[in-house]
Amino acid sequence: MTPLSLRAEGATLGYGGRAVCTGLDLAVRPGEFLAVVGASGCGKSTLLRAFAGLLPPTAGAVMADGAPVAGPSPDRALVFQDDALLPWRSARRNVELPLAIRNVPRDRRRADADAWLARVGLADAGRRLPRQLSGGMRQRVQLARALAARPRALLMDEPFGALDAQTRAAMQRLLLDVLADAPATVVFVTHDVDEALLLGERIVVLGPAGVEQEIPNPRSATSDPARRAQVLAALGAPATGEEAA
């Protein structure tokens, strides 16, 4: 599937009549890896919700591939900042969810979900309920669920925030591997400037006035093959099989 283009055009986003950002303009090219940073409360999660189709703009437009975003779609997977797993479904059944929406047959669904859980280092956690998992494990189940959908756009809200340094590096590597294999447009919110510089082909700084700064980053691991090879080597072996600590 081809990566989506995403665009906010003069978009006003907010809650209950209170605008968080007004007249926001931001375009993400198909296949681009955009890192978004900015102070707490400036509207990063709000922007992702709008791209995900969970928050319609009150003015202006939010578009995917040139058409207004009318609601959620399996084409645009959101990894939430707060835990968004269904608490009554096991980890495996959470990962199966987007596969069911895509009408993948039941036995393939299960095998796919197990394979994705293994790739995020949770091969043995499939039967556990979210409350039986640590915060970092739940984040990785969310990641597996988002990747399993094979989305055309990945909207990631501090997806690795709860992980220790080693597991974070393994997940960054997994993301780079998955994207090399199945390109997608990525909007990646992070508080970690090093992570933004490592992964983002472009970094935007969001503020109360919208996009306050735009920093091209041609030496990111996603844009420069030589740098990518270097980074992958430095990040070490991918997390497969057993749980990464």
Ligand SMILES: Nc1ncnc2c1ncn2[C@@H]1O[C@H](COP(=O)(O)OP(=O)(O)OP(=O)(O)O)[C@@H](O)[C@H]1O
């Ligand atoms: N569901 C909601 N209802 C009302 N106000 C909200 C809601 N969600 C967020 N806000 C407000 O919108 C503003 C932007 O919030 P948002 O979550 O987008 O910030 P953020 O940049 O993601 O911050 P952080 O870095 O802390 O995650 C904040 O002032 C917040 O209080």
Ligand SMILES: [Mg+2]
């Ligand atoms: Mg947020």
